[in-house]
Amino acid sequence: MAARADPGVDDAGAVFAALADPTRRRIVHELSAEGPLTATQLAGRIGISRQATSKHLLALSDAGLAIGERLGRETRFELDTRPFAEAESWMRAIGALWNRRLEGLKEFLEREAP
Amino acid sequence: MSTTPVPDEIRRDVTIGVGREQVWAALTDPDQLKRWFPTKDARVDLRPGGELYLEWDEVRATGTFEEIDPPNRLVYRWHPAGDEYPSTTVEFTLADAADGAGTQLTVVERGFAQLPAQNRADNSEGWTSELGELVDYLTTTLKTRH
Numbered sequence: 644m645a646a647r648a649d650p651g652v653d654d655a656g657a658v659f660a661a662l663a664d665p666t667r668r669r670i671v672h673e674l675s676a677e678g679p680l681t682a683t684q685l686a687g688r689i690g691i692s693r694q695a696t697s698k699h700l701l702a703l704s705d706a707g708l709a710i711g712e713r714l715g716r717e718t719r720f721e722l723d724t725r726p727f728a729e730a731e732s733w734m735r736a737i738g739a740l741w742n743r744r745l746e747g748l749k750e751f752l753e754r755e756a757p
Numbered sequence: 758m759s760t761t762p763v764p765d766e767i768r769r770d771v772t773i774g775v776g777r778e779q780v781w782a783a784l785t786d787p788d789q790l791k792r793w794f795p796t797k798d799a800r801v802d803l804r805p806g807g808e809l810y811l812e813w814d815e816v817r818a819t820g821t822f823e824e825i826d827p828p829n830r831l832v833y834r835w836h837p838a839g840d841e842y843p844s845t846t847v848e849f850t851l852a853d854a855a856d857g858a859g860t861q862l863t864v865v866e867r868g869f870a871q872l873p874a875q876n877r878a879d880n881s882e883g884w885t886s887e888l889g890e891l892v893d894y895l896t897t898t899l900k901t902r903h
Contacts, residue, residue, distance in 0.1 A: 656843045659843075660843075734767065737767055737837075737866065738767045738769070741767055741769045741864055741866065742769065744793070744794055745769055745771040745862070745864065746771075747793040747794070747795065748771070748773065748780075748783060748784075748793045748794075748862075749771055749773045750793075751783065751789070751792055751793035752773050752774075752775045752779055752780065752783055752793075753773060753774050753775065755792070
Protein backbone atom coordinates (compact mmCIF):
# COMPACT_ATOMS: atom_id res chain seq x y z
CA MET A 644 0.00 0.00 0.00
CA ALA A 645 0.86 3.70 0.03
CA ALA A 646 2.31 3.50 -3.45
CA ARG A 647 1.16 7.07 -4.00
CA ALA A 648 1.30 9.44 -1.08
CA ASP A 649 -0.85 12.15 -2.61
CA PRO A 650 -3.24 11.59 -5.47
CA GLY A 651 -3.97 14.72 -7.48
CA VAL A 652 -1.40 16.86 -5.72
CA ASP A 653 -0.50 18.69 -8.93
CA ASP A 654 -3.99 19.97 -9.54
CA ALA A 655 -4.77 20.70 -5.93
CA GLY A 656 -1.54 22.60 -5.46
CA ALA A 657 -2.29 24.74 -8.51
CA VAL A 658 -5.79 25.50 -7.24
CA PHE A 659 -4.59 26.52 -3.80
CA ALA A 660 -1.79 28.64 -5.23
CA ALA A 661 -4.11 30.44 -7.67
CA LEU A 662 -6.56 31.21 -4.88
CA ALA A 663 -3.89 32.51 -2.53
CA ASP A 664 -4.36 35.97 -4.03
CA PRO A 665 -7.29 37.95 -2.54
CA THR A 666 -8.12 39.67 -5.83
CA ARG A 667 -8.35 36.33 -7.58
CA ARG A 668 -10.69 35.10 -4.87
CA ARG A 669 -12.90 38.13 -5.54
CA ILE A 670 -12.88 37.33 -9.24
CA VAL A 671 -13.90 33.76 -8.46
CA HIS A 672 -16.72 35.03 -6.26
CA GLU A 673 -17.93 37.37 -9.01
CA LEU A 674 -17.83 34.64 -11.64
CA SER A 675 -19.63 32.22 -9.36
CA ALA A 676 -22.34 34.76 -8.50
CA GLU A 677 -22.83 36.32 -11.94
CA GLY A 678 -21.83 33.67 -14.42
CA PRO A 679 -19.50 34.41 -17.36
CA LEU A 680 -18.01 37.92 -17.52
CA THR A 681 -15.41 39.75 -19.59
CA ALA A 682 -12.27 41.27 -18.11
CA THR A 683 -13.79 44.73 -18.60
CA GLN A 684 -16.95 43.78 -16.73
CA LEU A 685 -14.96 42.19 -13.94
CA ALA A 686 -12.64 45.19 -13.65
CA GLY A 687 -15.67 47.45 -13.18
CA ARG A 688 -17.15 45.25 -10.49
CA ILE A 689 -13.94 44.83 -8.53
CA GLY A 690 -12.60 48.32 -9.02
CA ILE A 691 -9.20 47.51 -10.48
CA SER A 692 -7.71 48.12 -13.92
CA ARG A 693 -8.62 45.97 -16.86
CA GLN A 694 -4.97 45.04 -17.31
CA ALA A 695 -4.65 43.85 -13.73
CA THR A 696 -7.87 41.89 -14.11
CA SER A 697 -6.58 40.22 -17.26
CA LYS A 698 -3.40 39.20 -15.46
CA HIS A 699 -5.39 37.55 -12.69
CA LEU A 700 -7.68 35.86 -15.20
CA LEU A 701 -4.64 34.43 -16.90
CA ALA A 702 -3.45 32.97 -13.59
CA LEU A 703 -6.87 31.47 -12.95
CA SER A 704 -6.91 30.02 -16.47
CA ASP A 705 -3.45 28.52 -15.99
CA ALA A 706 -4.70 26.78 -12.86
CA GLY A 707 -7.66 25.49 -14.84
CA LEU A 708 -10.14 27.45 -12.74
CA ALA A 709 -11.41 29.76 -15.48
CA ILE A 710 -12.12 29.14 -19.13
CA GLY A 711 -12.05 31.94 -21.66
CA GLU A 712 -14.40 32.05 -24.62
CA ARG A 713 -13.76 34.48 -27.44
CA LEU A 714 -16.76 36.76 -27.97
CA GLY A 715 -16.14 39.28 -30.73
CA ARG A 716 -13.39 41.60 -29.50
CA GLU A 717 -13.52 40.43 -25.92
CA THR A 718 -13.02 37.19 -24.11
CA ARG A 719 -15.65 36.06 -21.69
CA PHE A 720 -14.52 34.01 -18.71
CA GLU A 721 -16.40 31.41 -16.78
CA LEU A 722 -15.45 29.17 -13.88
CA ASP A 723 -14.54 25.56 -14.29
CA THR A 724 -15.45 23.92 -11.01
CA ARG A 725 -13.73 20.60 -11.66
CA PRO A 726 -10.35 21.60 -10.19
CA PHE A 727 -12.11 22.70 -6.99
CA ALA A 728 -13.62 19.27 -6.71
CA GLU A 729 -10.19 17.74 -7.29
CA ALA A 730 -8.68 19.84 -4.52
CA GLU A 731 -11.44 18.69 -2.23
CA SER A 732 -11.04 15.02 -3.07
CA TRP A 733 -7.28 15.36 -2.61
CA MET A 734 -7.90 16.58 0.95
CA ARG A 735 -10.21 13.61 1.49
CA ALA A 736 -7.57 11.22 0.21
CA ILE A 737 -4.98 12.61 2.60
CA GLY A 738 -7.47 12.27 5.44
CA ALA A 739 -8.01 8.65 4.47
CA LEU A 740 -4.24 8.10 4.50
CA TRP A 741 -4.02 9.38 8.08
CA ASN A 742 -6.93 7.14 9.08
CA ARG A 743 -5.02 4.15 7.80
CA ARG A 744 -1.73 5.24 9.37
CA LEU A 745 -3.26 5.82 12.79
CA GLU A 746 -5.12 2.52 12.64
CA GLY A 747 -1.82 0.90 11.77
CA LEU A 748 -0.06 2.65 14.64
CA LYS A 749 -2.74 1.64 17.14
CA GLU A 750 -2.66 -1.95 16.02
CA PHE A 751 1.12 -2.02 16.02
CA LEU A 752 1.40 -0.61 19.54
CA GLU A 753 -1.44 -2.55 21.12
CA ARG A 754 -0.76 -5.95 19.56
CA GLU A 755 2.83 -6.12 18.48
CA ALA A 756 4.86 -3.91 20.77
CA PRO A 757 6.11 -5.47 24.01
CA MET B 758 -22.45 31.25 0.61
CA SER B 759 -22.03 28.05 2.53
CA THR B 760 -21.32 28.29 6.23
CA THR B 761 -19.76 24.86 6.49
CA PRO B 762 -16.09 25.25 5.72
CA VAL B 763 -13.89 22.56 4.32
CA PRO B 764 -10.92 23.19 6.56
CA ASP B 765 -7.42 23.70 5.23
CA GLU B 766 -6.22 21.10 7.66
CA ILE B 767 -6.73 17.46 8.39
CA ARG B 768 -7.17 16.51 12.01
CA ARG B 769 -7.40 12.99 13.36
CA ASP B 770 -7.56 11.59 16.88
CA VAL B 771 -6.87 8.11 18.10
CA THR B 772 -6.73 6.60 21.57
CA ILE B 773 -4.02 3.98 21.96
CA GLY B 774 -3.79 1.66 24.93
CA VAL B 775 -0.13 2.30 25.69
CA GLY B 776 1.74 5.09 27.45
CA ARG B 777 2.97 8.29 25.83
CA GLU B 778 6.60 7.14 25.84
CA GLN B 779 5.73 4.11 23.73
CA VAL B 780 3.71 6.22 21.29
CA TRP B 781 6.56 8.71 21.10
CA ALA B 782 9.02 5.96 20.31
CA ALA B 783 6.78 4.64 17.52
CA LEU B 784 6.60 8.13 15.99
CA THR B 785 10.34 8.73 16.07
CA ASP B 786 12.12 5.37 15.80
CA PRO B 787 12.82 4.55 12.12
CA ASP B 788 12.44 0.80 12.64
CA GLN B 789 9.01 1.26 14.18
CA LEU B 790 7.97 3.83 11.55
CA LYS B 791 8.73 1.30 8.83
CA ARG B 792 6.35 -1.16 10.43
CA TRP B 793 3.25 0.93 11.09
CA PHE B 794 3.40 3.91 8.72
CA PRO B 795 4.38 1.77 6.80
CA THR B 796 7.40 2.69 4.68
CA LYS B 797 10.13 0.80 2.87
CA ASP B 798 12.78 2.99 4.39
CA ALA B 799 12.81 5.58 7.16
CA ARG B 800 15.54 7.84 8.45
CA VAL B 801 15.17 10.17 11.40
CA ASP B 802 17.57 12.84 12.61
CA LEU B 803 15.64 13.78 15.72
CA ARG B 804 16.65 17.34 16.51
CA PRO B 805 15.24 20.73 15.48
CA GLY B 806 16.32 21.24 11.89
CA GLY B 807 17.12 17.53 11.55
CA GLU B 808 15.89 15.61 8.54
CA LEU B 809 13.07 13.11 8.20
CA TYR B 810 13.20 10.78 5.23
CA LEU B 811 10.48 8.32 4.30
CA GLU B 812 10.49 6.10 1.25
CA TRP B 813 7.76 4.08 -0.45
CA ASP B 814 7.83 2.18 -3.73
CA GLU B 815 7.38 5.26 -5.91
CA VAL B 816 7.52 8.21 -3.58
CA ARG B 817 10.17 9.67 -1.34
CA ALA B 818 9.14 12.23 1.24
CA THR B 819 11.62 14.46 2.99
CA GLY B 820 10.94 16.74 5.89
CA THR B 821 12.53 18.83 8.61
CA PHE B 822 11.81 18.56 12.30
CA GLU B 823 10.61 21.81 13.79
CA GLU B 824 9.58 20.96 17.34
CA ILE B 825 10.64 18.05 19.49
CA ASP B 826 9.17 17.84 22.97
CA PRO B 827 9.16 14.20 24.11
CA PRO B 828 6.73 12.68 24.87
CA ASN B 829 4.28 15.50 24.23
CA ARG B 830 4.64 17.16 20.87
CA LEU B 831 6.36 16.51 17.57
CA VAL B 832 6.21 18.84 14.58
CA TYR B 833 7.75 18.47 11.15
CA ARG B 834 7.36 20.15 7.82
CA TRP B 835 7.49 17.72 4.94
CA HIS B 836 6.84 17.29 1.24
CA PRO B 837 4.44 14.35 1.46
CA ALA B 838 4.39 13.70 -2.29
CA GLY B 839 8.05 14.34 -3.07
CA ASP B 840 10.36 17.34 -2.99
CA GLU B 841 8.98 18.92 -6.14
CA TYR B 842 5.56 19.27 -4.55
CA PRO B 843 4.32 21.68 -1.86
CA SER B 844 5.12 21.09 1.77
CA THR B 845 2.72 20.79 4.68
CA THR B 846 3.19 20.74 8.42
CA VAL B 847 2.43 17.66 10.49
CA GLU B 848 1.87 18.12 14.20
CA PHE B 849 1.52 15.23 16.66
CA THR B 850 0.19 15.94 20.14
CA LEU B 851 0.29 13.26 22.83
CA ALA B 852 -1.84 13.44 25.97
CA ASP B 853 -2.88 10.97 28.64
CA ALA B 854 -6.22 9.43 27.67
CA ALA B 855 -9.23 10.63 29.67
CA ASP B 856 -9.65 7.38 31.56
CA GLY B 857 -5.97 7.31 32.43
CA ALA B 858 -5.35 4.18 30.41
CA GLY B 859 -3.31 4.98 27.37
CA THR B 860 -2.59 7.90 25.12
CA GLN B 861 -4.73 10.25 23.12
CA LEU B 862 -2.82 11.04 19.96
CA THR B 863 -3.87 13.93 17.74
CA VAL B 864 -2.37 14.51 14.32
CA VAL B 865 -2.94 17.71 12.38
CA GLU B 866 -1.64 18.18 8.86
CA ARG B 867 -2.04 21.73 7.62
CA GLY B 868 -0.81 24.16 5.02
CA PHE B 869 -2.56 22.87 1.91
CA ALA B 870 -3.56 26.43 1.14
CA GLN B 871 -0.16 27.84 1.97
CA LEU B 872 0.56 31.14 0.42
CA PRO B 873 3.27 31.59 -2.16
CA ALA B 874 6.18 33.47 -0.60
CA GLN B 875 5.47 36.74 -2.37
CA ASN B 876 2.00 36.95 -0.86
CA ARG B 877 2.91 36.28 2.74
CA ALA B 878 3.33 39.94 3.64
CA ASP B 879 -0.34 40.72 3.09
CA ASN B 880 -1.64 37.43 4.37
CA SER B 881 -4.97 37.98 6.04
CA GLU B 882 -5.95 35.97 9.08
CA GLY B 883 -9.15 34.68 7.57
CA TRP B 884 -7.63 33.30 4.42
CA THR B 885 -7.54 29.69 5.45
CA SER B 886 -11.18 29.33 6.38
CA GLU B 887 -12.15 31.60 3.55
CA LEU B 888 -10.55 29.25 1.07
CA GLY B 889 -12.27 26.31 2.70
CA GLU B 890 -15.66 27.99 2.39
CA LEU B 891 -14.98 28.97 -1.17
CA VAL B 892 -13.97 25.47 -2.22
CA ASP B 893 -16.93 24.05 -0.34
CA TYR B 894 -19.31 26.47 -1.97
CA LEU B 895 -18.00 25.85 -5.45
CA THR B 896 -17.94 22.09 -5.17
CA THR B 897 -21.35 21.68 -3.62
CA THR B 898 -23.36 24.49 -5.18
CA LEU B 899 -21.95 25.17 -8.60
CA LYS B 900 -21.74 21.58 -9.68
CA THR B 901 -25.51 21.48 -9.94
CA ARG B 902 -25.43 24.35 -12.43
CA HIS B 903 -23.35 22.48 -14.99
